[in-house]
Each structure stands twice: as structure tokens, then as C-alpha cells.
């Protein structure tokens with residue numbers, strides 16, 4: 330049990346490090362809070378919450394992996410290296426793909442509800 334708690338402590342330290350050092354990670358966290366607020370206000374369904382949860386998880390996990398890969402590349406290849414650059418570029422591409430998936434998911438879920446609200450108000 331003590332060992333398990335210690336492992337969670339290390340994981341929490343990693344999360345704090347990612348939040349403190351990565352502006353993009355902080356932006357994703359703010360976006361997560363906003364999506365939660367909008368989701369509650371628009372009373373989205375359980376299935377839609379599922380898609381939102383998958384999107385958020387995917388973006389945060391890829392962002393942490395990206396930070397991890399950047400740190401590892403800087404460790405093993407501190408100087409200029411074409412392959413090191415390519416690895417970082419691909420890692421960043423993974424975050425962009427996840428973020429696009431999240432954006433499209435949010436558009437599919439929220440735009441019909443927001444449009445209905447706008448139509449109702451006018």
C-alpha cells in the first residue's frame with residue numbers, strides 16, 4: 330500500500346512538472362475546464378460525455394508524451410541532430426492530431442446545441 334501511494338506521488342510530481350513547464354499543457358487544462366462548464370450548461374448526454382472524456386484524455390496524454398519525448402531527446406542528443414529534430418516534430422504532430430480530434434468532437438457535440446440556443450433566442 331505504501332509503495333502504491335509512493336508511485337502515485339511520483340506520478341503527481343510528473344503532472345506538476347508538466348503543468349509548471351509546459352504552456353501548452355496549461356492551455357489544454359484550461360480548455361478542459363471550459364469544456365466541462367459548457368457540457369454541464371448544455372446538458373449533454375452520457376454518450377456525449379464519453380466522447381468528451383476520450384478527447385480530453387487523448388490530448389492530455391499525448392501532450393505529456395510529447396513533453397517526455399522532448400526531454401528524452403534533449404538528454405540523449407543535446408546538440409543539433411536531424412533525427413532528434415524529426416522525432417520532436419513527429420511527437421508534436423501526435424499532439425496536433427489529438428487536438429484536432431478533440432476540436433472536431435467538440436464541434437459535433439456543441440454546435441447543434443449552441444445553434445438551437447441562438448435560434449431560440451432570436
Ligand SMILES: Nc1ncnc2c1ncn2[C@@H]1O[C@H](COP(=O)(O)OP(=O)(O)OP(=O)(O)O)[C@@H](O)[C@H]1O
Pocket residue numbers: 351399406407408409410411413414415417418421
Ligand atoms: N536537437 C535538435 N536537433 C535538431 N532539431 C531540433 C533539436 N531540438 C529541437 N529541434 C527542432 O526544433 C523544434 C522545436 O523544438 P523544442 O525542443 O524547442 O520544442 P518545442 O515544441 O518548442 O517545445 P518546448 O517549448 O516545450 O520546448 C523541434 O520540433 C525540431 O524541429
